[in-house]
Amino acid sequence: MSFATRAIHADCTAQLTLATPLGEVLLARTAGGLAGAWFAGQKDHPGVLAAPQRPDDPLLRAAADQLEAYFAGRATRFDLPLDLRGTDFQRSVWHALMAIASGGTRSYREIALQVGSARAVRAVGAAVGKNPLSVIVPCHRVVGSSGELTGYAGGLDRKRALLRLEGGGRWE
Template identity: 55%
Template sequence: MRNIFYYNTMIGELGIEENGLAITKVFLVDKDIEKGPSEKNETELLKEAIKQLNEYFDGKRKEFNLPLAPKGTEFQKKVWNTLKEIPFGETRSYGEIAKLIGNEKASRAVGMANNKNPIMIIIPCHRVIGANGKLVGYAGGIDIKEKLLNLEKN
């Protein structure tokens, strides 16, 4: 059974979901409609996830230490694992991520995988920007992306 709980944060209400072993989803409640059965139950893993997220929002955490199990294709998982390598406070372009995964012509596919990231913030898709340095395409909205990047700069 999947467990889910909702938390108010500086960027809005976050839903966090886990499967009993790992975090499977972190999402903005007003941007994502829940799919599939889950039980509203605040487990120890969910408590640890929100604790680490709040430390991040407070500027006290730069890396997350949580078991993750995002659902996606092998290509998506490869992209998401590469996103976790982007250091706190830094950004990469879609093209740079494509090169890092060994397929420099895949920047659009990287963008699509980025868009499907089910574990926002912890898998830092907000750190991926356009080749021209512009903030583009964030499921939570460009305003949230900008807020997260500014939080990491300070």
């Protein structure tokens, strides 16, 4: 279990399970904001959370509505208060991911350069893999240096589907 996942277990105040075209997504919030969005079966999925299911929670409802709009092709961005639980380096990588426009991609090397650590390509890969906010912090937009699809905690089929949804026809 990752640092972020342990922290979310400790501080989660409410959760909501949302059906999406790519499978169920567990949304979790803390007092600080949305802290988790995991596909069922995803690596580092927190499993059962002690917090109550709250479909009426305003933040969880907003996250669900924005995800539904995204999957329907009506939205390309998310506007939600986030509680990013991770190390300073992980958070810097996750902020870099949020700067990648819908339909675009960046390589792990490009992200490493952006966060000021050109030699930290593997560390960037590890931080991308620990992202607790799938889709919302768009780790699916990170590809290998030659543009090939590489690992995704939610599975390469989901990564390919997310990139296609965003208009990346080359991912057919």
